[in-house]
Amino acid sequence: MSTDSKDLATTDGGAHGSVDIPHKPRRADTDIKAARRAERQVSALFLISALSTIGFVVAYVAFPSDEIITVPVIGPTNASNFFLGLALGVALFCIGAGAIHWAKKLMPDVEEVGARTPIGATPDETAAAAELFEEGADASGFVSRPIIRRSLLTALVLLPIPAVVLLRDLGPLPGTKLRETIWADGVRVVSDVSYLPIRLSDIPVGGMVSAVPENLPEVEEETGTLNARAKAAVIVVRMLPSEIRSQQNDDWSVDGVIAYSKICTHVGCPIGLYEQQTHHLLCPCHQSTFDLADSGNVVFGPAARQLPQLAIAVDEDGYLVARGDFAEPVGPSFWERG
Amino acid sequence: MATGAAQAEAAPAASAATATQIEEGRQLYLEGCSSCHGLNAEGVSAADKENSNGPGLIGVGAAAVDFQVGTGRMPLAAPGPQAPAGPKYGELPYDQEQINAMAAYVASLGPGPAIPTAEMLDYEDADLAQGGELFRANCSQCHNFAGKGGALTNGKYAPPVVNSEPVHIYEAMLTGPQSMPVFGERTILPEQKQAIIKFIKTTAEEPNPGGLALGRIGPVAEGIVVWIVGLGALAAVAVWIGVKSK
Numbered sequence: 148m149s150t151d152s153k154d155l156a157t158t159d160g161g162a163h164g165s166v167d168i169p170h171k172p173r174r175a176d177t178d179i180k181a182a183r184r185a186e187r188q189v190s191a192l193f194l195i196s197a198l199s200t201i202g203f204v205v206a207y208v209a210f211p212s213d214e215i216i217t218v219p220v221i222g223p224t225n226a227s228n229f230f231l232g233l234a235l236g237v238a239l240f241c242i243g244a245g246a247i248h249w250a251k252k253l254m255p256d257v258e259e260v261g262a263r264t265p266i267g268a269t270p271d272e273t274a275a276a277a278e279l280f281e282e283g284a285d286a287s288g289f290v291s292r293p294i295i296r297r298s299l300l301t302a303l304v305l306l307p308i309p310a311v312v313l314l315r316d317l318g319p320l321p322g323t324k325l326r327e328t329i330w331a332d333g334v335r336v337v338s339d340v341s342y343l344p345i346r347l348s349d350i351p352v353g354g355m356v357s358a359v360p361e362n363l364p365e366v367e368e369e370t371g372t373l374n375a376r377a378k379a380a381v382i383v384v385r386m387l388p389s390e391i392r393s394q395q396n397d398d399w400s401v402d403g404v405i406a407y408s409k410i411c412t413h414v415g416c417p418i419g420l421y422e423q424q425t426h427h428l429l430c431p432c433h434q435s436t437f438d439l440a441d442s443g444n445v446v447f448g449p450a451a452r453q454l455p456q457l458a459i460a461v462d463e464d465g466y467l468v469a470r471g472d473f474a475e476p477v478g479p480s481f482w483e484r485g
Numbered sequence: 486m487a488t489g490a491a492q493a494e495a496a497p498a499a500s501a502a503t504a505t506q507i508e509e510g511r512q513l514y515l516e517g518c519s520s521c522h523g524l525n526a527e528g529v530s531a532a533d534k535e536n537s538n539g540p541g542l543i544g545v546g547a548a549a550v551d552f553q554v555g556t557g558r559m560p561l562a563a564p565g566p567q568a569p570a571g572p573k574y575g576e577l578p579y580d581q582e583q584i585n586a587m588a589a590y591v592a593s594l595g596p597g598p599a600i601p602t603a604e605m606l607d608y609e610d611a612d613l614a615q616g617g618e619l620f621r622a623n624c625s626q627c628h629n630f631a632g633k634g635g636a637l638t639n640g641k642y643a644p645p646v647v648n649s650e651p652v653h654i655y656e657a658m659l660t661g662p663q664s665m666p667v668f669g670e671r672t673i674l675p676e677q678k679q680a681i682i683k684f685i686k687t688t689a690e691e692p693n694p695g696g697l698a699l700g701r702i703g704p705v706a707e708g709i710v711v712w713i714v715g716l717g718a719l720a721a722v723a724v725w726i727g728v729k730s731k
Contacts, residue, residue, distance in 0.1 A: 173730050215692045225694035232696075251730035338672050339622045340615070345672060355666030357622050384666065419626030422637060422664040429638055431626055436638060447638070 175252045185252035192245030199238035206230035325484075326476045328360075328379040335361035336383060336406065336459060336467040344466040350385040350404055353423040357409065358383045360469065378477055380409035380417060381457050383467070384439055386426060393442045395474070399458040404467065406457040407443045410478040411435055413450040428454070451480070503589075510590030513583055517560055518542075526594055545660065546597020547588035552656035554584045556649070558663075566640035568663055598659040606651045608679040613687060616680030623668060624681065631701035632685050637664055647689035651682045 175182040210227040217223050268276075289296055335344050339357040342364060350356060358381050366375045388403040399405070407428070411418050416432035426440035435448030443454035455477050458470040476484055515524065521539030523529050528541030539561075542549075553559040557571015560578065571577060579587070588600060621630065627643035629635050634645035641664055646654060658678055661667035673681070699706040 175730075218696075221693075221696050222698065223692040224696050225692070228694060229696065247726050256730075340618050341674070341677060343672065343674075349669050349671035351661075351667045351669050353661045353667045354669050354672070356668075356672045417626075419623075420637060420643075421666050422641065423661055423666040424664055425638075427638060431635075434638075 170258065173252065173256055176256060182253065185248070189245050189249045189253070192241045192248060196238045196241035196245065199234045199241065203231060203234035203238065206234055325478075325481055328472055328477060329362060329366055329375050330360050330379055330457060330469045330472045332469065332471045333462065334469045335462070336381070336457075336469060337361045337363075339380070345383065346465050347402060347404060347461055347467065350383065352385050352387055352403065354385050355421050355423065356383045357419065358406070377415075378410065381406045382409045382419065382421060382428065382439075383459075384421060384423070384426070386423075386440060390426065390440050392440050395442050395453070395456040396458065399456055399470075401459055401461055401467070404459065405439060406459050406467075406469075407437070407439055407454040408457065408473060408477040411450060412445075412452040412454060412477075413448070413479060415478040418454075506586050506589045507593050508590075509583075510586035510588070513579070513587050514590050517578075518587070521561070526591065542591050542594065544595035544597045545591060547585075547592040547600045548598040548656040549660040549662070550588040550591045551584055551600045552653055552660060552662055554579055554587060555581075555656075556653050567642060570644060598656075601652055601655045601659070605675055606655060606679070606682070608651065608683040608686070611676060611679040611683040613680065613683050615677065616682070616684030619673065619677055620681050620684050623673065627665075629700075629702060631688055633700050633702060635702075646685055649685075651686070654682050654685060 175185045206227065210230060212225075212227050214226040215223050216226040216229065218229060221229075284290065336358045337344050337360070339359050342359075342361070344361065345356060345358065359376060360379050363376060363379060367373065383404060383406045385404045388400075391400065391403065391405065394400055394405060409417050409419065411430040411432065413430065413433055413435050416430055418428050418430040418435075418437070420429035420431055421427075421439070422429070426438060427446065428437045428439055428443075430436070430448065430450070433449050435450035436446050437443045437450070437454050438446045439454075443456055445451070445453060455473040455475050457473060459467055460470050462468045514522075514526070518539075519526075521529055522542050523539070526542040529538045553568075554577070557577050558568040561568055562571070577584075585600075591597075592599065620632075624632075624646075627635055627637065628646050629643075632646040634643050636642050643665070649657075655678055656662075657665060658668040658673065658681070659670070668678075670678075693701075697710075699710060
């Protein structure tokens with residue numbers, strides 16, 4: 148078996164002709180000067196590595212951790228980081244480069260064919276292993292002591308049950324959570340971050356406000372999560388009433404002020420790239436583009452549905468309020484959305 | 486909020502433009518701007534005059550003129566999707582006095598936002614943390630988290646803001662140049678605008694402890710550099726290891 152494979156390797160190699168190419172000695176093999184030069188180059192690389200290692204220690208001591216220097220191409224950067232990285236990089240690279248240079252120039256340069264040994268065991272070895280296994284099985288009493296065998300099997304069969312029980316923690320089912328936001332009739336529309344209520348006159352034509360419901364800070368305090376914000380964020384923009392070509396319901400905007408969900412209907416990124424000249428709202432994640440002058444319809448990109456519009460009105464104090472929750476679930480599609 | 490409203494309303498009156506300044510501005514306007522914006526700043530539509538249509542300027546205010554001309558966006562070099570910023574401040578076709586004159590002329594046509602005063606631009610005492618929060622909520626989607634700018638649709642882009650003059654940042658929020666929406670004085674208060682300017686200016690001066698900033702646009706740019714430069718270097722070394730020595 149082993150002699151067969153060896154023969155095969157030899158004939159195969161011969162058939163490809165690679166052995167026929169005469170061995171060409173390297174310059175360092177024939178020229179003593181070239182060999183000396185290669186020796187010097189290798190040792191120089193190792194010495195550079197040694198010096199860089201010392202340089203690393205020096206740089207660690209020499210540069211305070213907060214010193215900023217300006218390096219060409221990189222710009223202002225941390226001196227300590229820069230020199231520590233440079234020194235360690237050079238030290239490691241030169242050891243590797245020296246070793247490879249050494250191997251390529253000076254170490255033995257003779258092609259050798261390594262014969263493969265057969266992978267399978269010999270029939271004798273296989274039989275011996277089988278015998279050993281049977282001997283062990285008899286000695287353990289797995290067959291002769293059925294009580295032990297059955298109780299072990301029972302234990303092993305029951306063991307996966309905890310994993311199945313833990314699946315319950317994937318629930319409870321979301322219920323109506325994905326369909327509701329905290330917008331409700333009469334909830335004021337306030338600017339994000341500073342929570343200022345908004346009068347109609349506060350938004351000039353071409354203006355935009357990132358807005359949230361007035362009760363958002365309380366809800367966030369209460370729940371300790373950002374879930375309410377993730378669903379309720381809206382973009383309020385103003386255009387000339389004559390520029391609004393269509394909207395989801397004719398009386399959902401006030402005097403050109405119109406509010407749409409800020410959550411992309413594709414995969415739920417917050418959208419804010421509003422171009423006031425074209426009234427297009429561009430999602431930064433996958434470039435879905437919605438036309439806020441035309442019902443929030445998709446004009447480009449992977450989103451499949453229009454942005455939900457928030458019906459707004461002005462309350463008796465002159466501030467913008469919602470007239471209820473969104474008419475449809477905001478954000479990306481989900482299985483039961485329908 | 487009350488102060489913000491007062492400032493916005495008092496602003497047009499505060500720019501005490503003289504009649505001679507307005508007249509000088511009108512002359513400059515007629516020479517440099519009227520071919521696109523119309524002889525009376527009423528605007529020219531593409532249907533009337535191909536390739537030189539410009540929006541009407543009545544009511545855009547002095548701030549819009551100071552921003553557009555002061556950043557070199559106007560006079561527009563060529564029609565296109567974007568009005569790019571022109572040469573650096575100080576190398577513009579108009580000096581500040583001429584810009585002020587044109588601004589006074591445009592302001593005299595109809596009420597609009599005035600050029601912010603030095604007091605409005607004093608951001609020393611502004612709230613840096615609030616500025617950061619407001620920037621991330623209102624600006625970062627287009628101008629990037631570090632103010633380095635980003636792409637919009639159809640060849641338009643949001644320019645980097647880190648090197649902009651505070652007055653131009655303020656005016657941009659006030660007037661909504663080109664694609665940018667307006668951020669009114671009562672939805673982002675004057676002191677909040679100062680906080681945003683302070684955040685931008687502070688960010689611009691931050692060093693890069695990790696070395697190359699790569700536009701500070703985060704993992705995408707860093708990933709591309711690692712894949713192309715880093716793996717390229719590894720491939721080159723692998724080839725060197727494999728090449729037979731001579």
